[in-house]
Amino acid sequence: MPHTLKAVDGHEEPIENHSLPRIFFSKVGNQKLRTAIWSGVDKGEGKRTPLLFFNGIGANLEIAQAFADTFTGRDIITFDMPGIGGxxxxxxPYRPWWVAKAAKQILLENGYDMVDVLGVSWGGGPAQQFAWQNKKMTKRLILCATTTGVTMVPGNPKALSKMASPKRYIDRDFLAKNFETLYGDAASSSGEFSINMMPPSVKGYLFQLMAMMGYSTIPFIRRIKAKTLVIMGDKDHIVPVINGKMLNALLPRSKLRVIEGAGHLFLLTRRDETIQIIRNFFLEPEVPMPHKDSVQLPSVEESYTHYKPKIAS
Structure with missing residues (x-):
């Protein structure tokens, strides 16, 4: 393993300055799921509740690295959907109830019986599903840039049309050119997302899209008991703020925060600000957490080494 990591602006970062995950495979039925656990760093306040992280559509687990590098006070657990990442x-085909079931199995196999749950975009559906299916395991719920499912108010048609294809994960030039149209975040922030981006398989991406067809959390959302924080960006081109207001109105114990000038990927592009909002929600003590530049994990660099010939052919 190298002693340095490539940062988003091209400079080298000492590897020991970053919290790297343990990556391994979990088996749920006949499906293998590549799983990552970042070990929390004790900041003098004792071990905090672990965080279960449900990622967005097509997003491999390494994209959570920047978040994990800043939000270091607890263990963070996530996994790649079938056909995504590794x-x-x-x-x-699978549905959100299966994703929630898989998450529960992974947590129990690794010794976790109580977690906070965070869902981003597509991952907000499984996050709500998990909180409903596993009330005793869910302490708090954070929903970022997400909806109730098929009952959402749709975003900008230009952005949504580009979401139908995984091209943005395969072609970095395409992503950079269309970043602001897609997400509403400044184009200059595209590197924060793309540095750890890995191409999904077409089948994996389509099955992930299909998992949400006809799905809505409205039939059970009022029975989610966990205290919930809903965070939205007012410049989000994919999930308009009205969807956050719907979630806030329907969830029994929720509060809404809207980040002004933020697009869909505020968890990365406005990382420090978003994490501070989450820490305030958790009532965490003020412990300094200096900003760290986004770095590329070795697993991503290796995946592109193998993948490039496939693109060229």
Whole structure:
């Protein structure tokens, strides 16, 4: 393993300055899921509640690195959906209830029986599903740039049309050119997202899209008991703020925060500000957490080494 990591602006960062995950495979039924656990750093206040992280559509687990590098006070657990990142393609279609079931199994196998749950964009559906299916395991719920499912108010058609294809994960030039149209975040922030981006398989991406077809959390959302924080960006081109207001109105124990000038990817592009909002929600003591530049994990660099010939052919 190298002693330095490539940072988003091209300079080298000492590897010991960053919290790197343990990456391994979990098996749920016949499906292998590549799983990551970042170990929390004790900041003098004792071990905090672990965080279960549900990522966005097509997003591999390494994209959570920048978040994990800043939000270091607790263990963070996440996994790649079938056909995404390093997980093998799905053999059969799946639904959010299966994702929540898989998450529970992974947590229990690794010794976690109580977690805070965070869902971003697509991951907000499984996050709500998990909080409902596993009330006793869910302490608090954070929903970022997400909706109730098919019952959402849709975003900008230009942005949504580009979401139908995984091209932005395959072609970095395409991503940079269309970043602001897609997400509403400044184009200059595209590197924060793309530095740890890995191409999903077409089958994996399509199955992830299909998982949400006809799905809505409205039938059970009022029975979610966990205290909930909903965070939205007012410049989000994919999930308009009205969806956050709907979630806030429907969830029994929720509060809404809207970040002015933020697009869909505020968890990365406005990372420090968003994490401070989450820490305030958790009532965490004021412990300094200096900003760290985003760095590329070795697993991403290796994946692109193998993937480039496939693109060229």
């Amino acid at each position: 997980s093998p393609d799905p053999t059969i």
